[in-house]
Amino acid sequence: MINVQFSARSERWETYGAPLRKAFAEAGIEADLRRDHAPELVDYVVYAPNGPLTDFSHYTSCKAVLSLWAGVEAIIGNQTLTLPLCRMVDPGLTAGMVEWVTGHVLRYHLDIDSSIAQQDRWQPVVLPLAQERPVTVLGLGALGQACANTLAHLGFPVTGWSRSPKQLKSLNCQHGAAGLRQALSTAKIVVLLLPDTPATNNILNVETLARLPYGARIINPGRGPLIDDGALLAALDSGHIAHATLDVFRVEPLPAEHPYWAHPKVTVTPHIAAETRPITAAQVIAENIRRGEAGEPYLHLVDRQLGY
Numbered sequence: 147m148i149n150v151q152f153s154a155r156s157e158r159w160e161t162y163g164a165p166l167r168k169a170f171a172e173a174g175i176e177a178d179l180r181r182d183h184a185p186e187l188v189d190y191v192v193y194a195p196n197g198p199l200t201d202f203s204h205y206t207s208c209k210a211v212l213s214l215w216a217g218v219e220a221i222i223g224n225q226t227l228t229l230p231l232c233r234m235v236d237p238g239l240t241a242g243m244v245e246w247v248t249g250h251v252l253r254y255h256l257d258i259d260s261s262i263a264q265q266d267r268w269q270p271v272v273l274p275l276a277q278e279r280p281v282t283v284l285g286l287g288a289l290g291q292a293c294a295n296t297l298a299h300l301g302f303p304v305t306g307w308s309r310s311p312k313q314l315k316s317l318n319c320q321h322g323a324a325g326l327r328q329a330l331s332t333a334k335i336v337v338l339l340l341p342d343t344p345a346t347n348n349i350l351n352v353e354t355l356a357r358l359p360y361g362a363r364i365i366n367p368g369r370g371p372l373i374d375d376g377a378l379l380a381a382l383d384s385g386h387i388a389h390a391t392l393d394v395f396r397v398e399p400l401p402a403e404h405p406y407w408a409h410p411k412v413t414v415t416p417h418i419a420a421e422t423r424p425i426t427a428a429q430v431i432a433e434n435i436r437r438g439e440a441g442e443p444y445l446h447l448v449d450r451q452l453g454y
C-alpha cells in the first residue's frame with residue numbers, strides 16, 4: 147500500500163479526493179489517500195502552497211512532492227524540502243489558459259471595448275487581420291507554447307521567448323537578452339507566461355517597456371513580480387502602453403488601495419486565468435506515482451537551480 151498525503155486547502159479535498167482515487171485505481175496503484183497520515187509513513191505528498199504543510203523535515207520516507215500548482219515559487223525556497231518536487235502540467239489547466247489568453251488577445255485585436263462603447267451609433271471601421279498584429283509570448287513552456295500555437299493558428303505572427311534556444315513550427319523563437327530585445331521590438335501585444343524566479347523578476351521594467359512599440363498592450367497571466375508595477379503605471383500614464391490586463395500581482399488579493407484597481411487603462415482579474423482541473427490533474431499525479439514506484443523519471447521535475 148502506498149501512503150499518499152493530501153495537503154491543500156480543506157475544500158480542495160472535496161474536489162480532489164474522488165478523482166485521485168479513481169486515477170490511482172485506473173493506474174493500478176494501491177494507495178491510501180488521506181490528509182492525516184503520520185509524516186514518517188508518507189510515500190508521496192500531493193501539495194498546494196496554501197495548504198497546511200510547511201515543514202517537510204518529518205517526511206523521512208517520502209519519495210516526492212507532487213504540486214497541484216504550475217508555479218512553484220512559493221515552495222522552491224522551503225529549506226525543509228529536499229525531496230524531488232514536480233510541478234503541475236495539466237491538460238485541463240493548459241486548455242483554460244489557452245482560452246483565457248486567446249480571449250484577451252482577441253479583445254485587444256478586435257477592439258471589442260470600442261464596439262461596446264459605441265453601440266449607440268453606426269460608425270463602421272475596418273478591423274485589421276490577425277496577420278497584421280504581431281504578438282509576443284514571453285515563456286515557451288507548457289502554457290506559453292500552447293497559447294503561442296493557438297494564436298499562430300489564428301494567423302497572428304507570434305514571437306516566443308524562452309531561456310534556452312528553441313525551434314518551433316510557426317513561431318519566431320528567441321532566447322537570451324538579445325532575443326528579448328528583438329521579441330519586444332515588434333510586439334503589439336505581449337503575453338507573460340514566465341515563472342517567478344530571480345531571473346524573471348521585473349522582466350518588464352522601464353527599459354524593456356520602452357522597447358515595445360508605442361501603443362502596445364500587455365497581458366499578464368504569469369506572475370505579479372514579472373512586472374515592475376511603477377514602471378508599468380508610468381508607461382500607461384504616458385500612453386506608451388495603451389492597456390494592460392493583469393491576472394496576477396505581487397500581493398494577492400490585490401490590495402483595495404492599489405492604483406491598478408481604478409486605472410482606466412488596466413483590467414484586473416482575480417488570478418483566474420487557469421485553474422488546475424481535478425480529473426486531468428489526478429491522472430498526472432497518478433502517472434508520477436506510477437513512475438516513482440517503477441523507478442522511472444518523474445514528469446515535470448522542478449530544477450531547483452533554475453527555480454522552475
Ligand SMILES: NC(=O)c1ccc[n+]([C@@H]2O[C@H](COP(=O)([O-])OP(=O)(O)OC[C@H]3O[C@@H](n4cnc5c(N)ncnc54)[C@H](OP(=O)(O)O)[C@@H]3O)[C@@H](O)[C@H]2O)c1
Pocket residue numbers: 216217218234235239284285286287288289290307308309310311322339340341342343345346367368369393394417418419420421454
Ligand atoms: N494565472 C494563472 O491562473 C496561472 C495558472 C498556471 C500557471 N501560471 C503561471 O504560468 C507560469 C508558466 O507555466 P508553465 O507551465 O508554462 O511553465 P514552464 O513549462 O516551466 O515554462 C516556463 C517557460 O519560461 C521560460 N523561462 C524561465 N526562465 C526564463 C528566463 N530567465 N528567461 C527566459 N525564459 C525563461 C522557460 O524557458 P525554457 O523553455 O528555456 O526552460 C519556459 O519556456 C507558471 O510558472 C505560473 O507562474 C499562472
